[in-house]
Amino acid sequence: MDKIDIEMLRLLQEDSRMTVSQLSKQLALSRPSVTERMHRLQEKGIIEEFTARVSPAAIGRATIIFIQLSELKITPQEFEKRIKEEKDIIECHRVTGQTSYFIKAAVSKIEGLGMLVDRLIPFGNINTSIVLASPIPYRHLLPEQE
Structure with a gap:
């Protein structure tokens, strides 16, 4: 480039x-x-897609949550297959360390968080964090120049 x-x-x-x-x-x-x-x-896969960024709050999903899933009770492949069906989840990352997955979700109300947690509990231990503010909600990426 x-x-x-x-x-x-x-x-x-x-x-x-x-x-x-x-x-x-x-x-x-x-x-x-x-x-x-x-x-x-x-x-080359550098540009993956052209898309519109949608504001979760503007479509009634103002509560953003990060969920850590650990001690997975099923295989990662099975979990990943099932998690793709969860419409509240907007990102899911398999990671190293004690936590198996970091999950980002957007729900309409705290009740929605409760229902999502109830659906995730069978897969492992859940730890949730509600986003209070996002000083860097998204950053554009460019290659480092030498």
């Missing part, structure tokens, strides 16, 4: 709806060059 690719990533992360024409102007490249670079970044 060169400086132009990195700048393209920065621009697209700021506004993924930016058109090829807009990118072309910003990067001082032809539209075919921009399109070719974008396709190459997608083929």
